[in-house]
Amino acid sequence: MTKKKSTAMTASSDALGAKPERAVPPSKKIAAAPGHDVVNTKKRSPKVTRAPFEIAGQRVTAGKRMRIELPIGNLMSGTPVALPLIVVHGKKDGPVVWLSAAIHGDEICGVEIIRQVLDAISAPALAGTVIAAPVVNVHGFNTNDRYLPDGRDLNRSFPGSPRGSLASRIAYLFMKEIVKRSDVGIDLHTGADLRTNLPQIRCDVDHGPTLELADIFGAPIVIDARLRDGSLRQATVEAGKIMLLFEGGEASRFDPAAIATGTAGVLRTLNHLGVTDFDAPIGQRSLYSRSTSWSRASNSGIVHLDAHLGELVSAKQQLATVYDPFGKVLGKIKSKYDGIVIGHTQAPLVNRGDAISHVARIMSEAPNASWGVPGAVDTEER
């Protein structure tokens, strides 16, 4: 893989006060006196040490990884709660990249993706810094809940406030300690409860640097998703940073295909940014889409899927059939257009109006990024 380093991605490491390289004086040759060996008392070459990474009042030394707890208050029982992080601070300068998962507490595939990525990287070999936040919604993760205890969606609470709701406070902390210290972020999601997603990147494909990373990630499809109000992605863009949103698999389950695609995609992205230097195989060429649509059940009953994740379908092709308990066909669910199945329900029982299959219309040509500023607002990021 060819490595391209984006100049836009080194800002934070500079801001952290990395020392400039000192000029090395030409070494002086010392002649040995006859019968004596040369003893050079100043043999150590001047080493340039990267400045430590400071976060939450802690200092991570260059070439080390450190577990850090960001305090977020107490449980009602009085037990302290913290957002757990691992910071891997490379020996060499480079971009700061954060990886986050379980912002929706029951979306756990990303937790496993981050575990595998942390297993594959080592601080001494890194050029840059990785901040891993595998469990952002700590409360939801512990109770297998998408939301926080008060029912708020953390991914609608950004950029947050230090005096707002619990969700708003966690969002504020995440922005302050992680996003503002990073150059690039990858936020890992799955489908919501009882829905599964084809591994996909959601981003603004008209923003050149974002499109470049989405392309490298190598998921089966990249969907041009507009920004949702209160989402981490919106707050990240407003903070002038780049973020990819990965979706794959379903809530409360490990989906091996989504985990494999996500792990390989994150590692390829780190490689492309110059943070790692693996022999990473090039990912698949992604399809691109600007429009997606759910087909809904016209009757209540038992649903059987006729088209599965990743399947190419044509307009009016049958995606699913709804039966009564005796096998009588009650309704057929069809695709609205030619496209690819990027998500579907996992529920065997459905009500009239339930979303059954999600189809993306494929762009005939890959997008040509206009390098603009990302902006518009989306309709569905659930």
Ligand SMILES: [Zn+2]
């Ligand atoms: Zn999610």
